[in-house]
Amino acid sequence: MTAVLDPEIALFLAEMKAGWAAHPPFAELDFPGQRAVCEEVRGRWAAGGPAMAASEDLRFDPGAGELRLRIHRPVGAAVPAPALVYLHGGGFTLFSIDTHDRLMRELAAAGGFAVIGVDYPLSPEHKYPVALDRIEALMRWLSVHGAGWGIDPARLAVGGDSAGANLSFAAALRLRDRGEVGVVRAILSNYGYFTPEVSDRAEERFGGPGSIMDRAEAQAYYDNYLTDRERERLDPFACPIHADLTGLPPVLLVVPECDLLAEQSLAMEARLEAAGVATTTTIYPGATHSFLEAMSVAQVARDAIRDGAAFVAARLG
Template sequence: MAAAGAERVIDPEIRFFLDEMKARWAAHPSLASLDYPGQRAVCEAVRSRWTQGGPAMTRTLERVFDPGAGSLHIRVYLPEGASQPAPALVYLHGGGFTLFSIDTHDRLMREYAAAGGFVVVGVDYPLSPEHKYPVALDRIEALMLWLRDHGGELGVDGSRLAMGGDSAGANLSFATALRLRDRGEGGLVRAILSNYGYFSNIISDEAERDFGGPTSNLDREEALAYFANYLTDMASECADPLVCPLRADMAGMPPVFLVIPECDLLTEQSVAMAASLRAAGVETGEKLYAGATHSFLEAMSVAAVAREAIADGAEFVREKLA
């Protein structure tokens, strides 16, 4: 685990990022006073500061279509120098199954594409609570099968696909790979990039004490509220390994790299996931990023630790899809 309580030290550049975010939040009504569309609009405005700049793509494609289980909006980033057809990382944004979009994560996905020389397919999956489990999972799985068969239409090599995401997006990446494995499509996902994944509704008192609370950018109450949004019956559905992947048998899963911030409510979940993967014989890499917090990758324009983690993740995906 990371340094506890008063011993933890948040990276100064990440602290600047958090303070900037706090100031931007203060210019808007509290999320609790808004409906979900209103909350999402505020999130887009607050995070717009961090999506600016970054690498340009050779081509960016937008598509709204039904890959087989309902409508999806995707954005395809083709970086300079990528082969044709190119290997691809299918990236699922975070936001507790409830918030954020491919717009809030636009720069992050461009950074991955440019650093790794592969295509990134960003997915605007259906959000909760309007769309409950397993709607988003159904559509993401259908997209992966569609990319296998039709990826060439987008410049994507359907035989070289990885999945990745942050927080809830990491959860959905694991859940999709698990479902595909169990349906005999285990080779479709060649690798998983897991950024501060949210894998279980069980958050320890220690994690809440050390990394949660009202001054953090993610506490236990907020995290559990996201699961409540996502699920119809939280008490029973959290037993489902496709909801809480820490409950899953990981045998036969593809190689995984876990990006783990030191100062995060969910650090313990990534540590536990790494142990579960290794116990199942899965090729597993993980790295603890000192002084980093939840959402730290979004600070890439101001924080060296975020740029380091992006470079590490891009190299992992590039190697596994080579």
């Protein structure tokens, strides 16, 4: 790595590494075992943070299969509330609304909107497009019936981190292709993962041994998600970097400077702008992939959460 890490992010990474070291290597665990370790290691970073006026867990089938949802409503939110549907990262394979609970509450509190966290079906047990089908169905259901949950169906945004950002773009593209352009008012993309292609330069600078994520790990996640990487690598709903992006709502790209996937967000920025999409890109110096989880110890993470919440709030009115 040649870029200089933010010192608070470096401490976050060191503590995270120590947490992983207390468990068997991932290669020795099956996928349920990997997820259990993730919940334990990530639990420290999901604790604390702002209290909500109300939080509700439910299981709901929007028409394409069941989802576990968590709705956070911040103090002072309007009724019905504008809402951000948030899709957690984890390479389509790991993590949950529990590992990302504090991040969702921080966004809700900072922006004054509800956040609907989605536990979508994980890979490789559920290959593409199972998760996307259910997320699209949820967005369509909310756009018609959201008022029954105290959600304003005319003021919806979608966002997520890493694989969750991928799914956010893909859901918005699916809705656009159905002619339902107005369902999504904004897309919040936190260090998005848009293609399995990772350059040699990115691997040399930000991957390799000891990194938070290297190219082999990133591509293994995509292999979990896809049935056939070679055949599906140009599918615009699996790899949105290859999509026709015209007609999408405004986008905020949150880009950590020291991220293996930063090049993908910058490539997405160029393609969005070429398609005439209102695009804001913010690069956070010294930050890495997953840096938003460091909000309890790193100012750069708090800044990025504030920026993301402000972007969504402005577009939802």
